[in-house]
Amino acid sequence: TDEMAGKTVWRVEVADETATAALAADIAALLKNGDTVTLAGDLGAGKTTFARALIRKLLDDPAIEAPSPTFTLMQIYExxxxxxxxxxxxxxxSASELSGLGWEEAVEDAIVLAEWAERAPEVLPPDRLDVRLSFADADNRDARRVTISGYGAFAARLKSFKSLRELLRR
Ligand code: ADP
Ligand code: MG
Structure with missing residues (x-):
């Protein structure tokens, strides 16, 4: 755990997709409307998988499909x-393309989950949670390293987040 002023970082390894989903569901407890979570990592790293588990938990609906927004660019859940x-x-x-899609109106008071957020960083608030997924082991297709960084208000929230601490101890 790195703890600097205004930044908290957790690193955890997950064994499979189920563990990624469990971690994401845990993170849901940290979020409220108006919050932003970015999801970074290579294609197939698990960004959509992580977001889907978060959406299911936040909406309390384990059956919701939550397809990848790769082609629709954004999916809105009420x-x-x-x-x-x-x-x-x-x-x-570019960020202006997002404006054309009504980004500003859509994200008002919403929980924002943004994959490949680094392509339009201008639209993101500095206080946010950044989740990075990477392949942890070349010989294991299911293992992932997950780095969760909290900035600003999220630094303190993440630091005092007991449930994730327990998860990391497992
Ligand atoms: P991305 O959105 O980053 O491109 P996806 O979530 O769409 O990635 O795809 C991740 C793929 O990797 C899925 O097919 C999923 O079943 C598989 N997978 C295997 N292990 C994991 C894991 N530990 N976490 C997330 N996905 C995993
Ligand atoms: Mg994706």
Whole structure:
């Protein structure tokens, strides 16, 4: 764990997709409307898998499909308590393209989950949670390393997040 002023970093290894989903569901407890989570990592690293598990937990609906927004660019979910925008910037050329899609209106008071967020960093708030997934082991297709960084208000929230601490101890 790296703990500097205004930044908290957790690193955890997960064995398979089920463990990734469990971790994402845990992270849901940290989120409220207005929050932004970025999801980084190579194609197939598990960004959409992570986002899907978060969406299912936040909406309390384990059956919701939550398809990848690669082609729709953004999927909007209106839950009873949470409003979620799941976006994928992979095919987005610039932040102005997002404006054309009504990004500002869509994300107002929503929980934003953004894959490939580094392609339009201008639209992201500095206080946020960054999740990076990477292949942990060349010989194991299911293992992932997950790095979760909390900035600003998220640094303290992540630092005091007991449930993740317990998960890391397992
Ligand atoms: P991305 O959105 O990063 O391109 P996806 O979530 O769409 O990636 O795809 C991840 C793929 O890797 C899925 O086919 C999933 O079943 C598989 N997978 C295997 N192990 C894991 C893991 N530990 N976490 C997430 N996905 C995993
Ligand atoms: Mg994806």
């Amino acid at each position: 839950g009873e308590t949470a409003r979620i925008v799941h976006a994928d910037f992979y095919r987005i050329g």
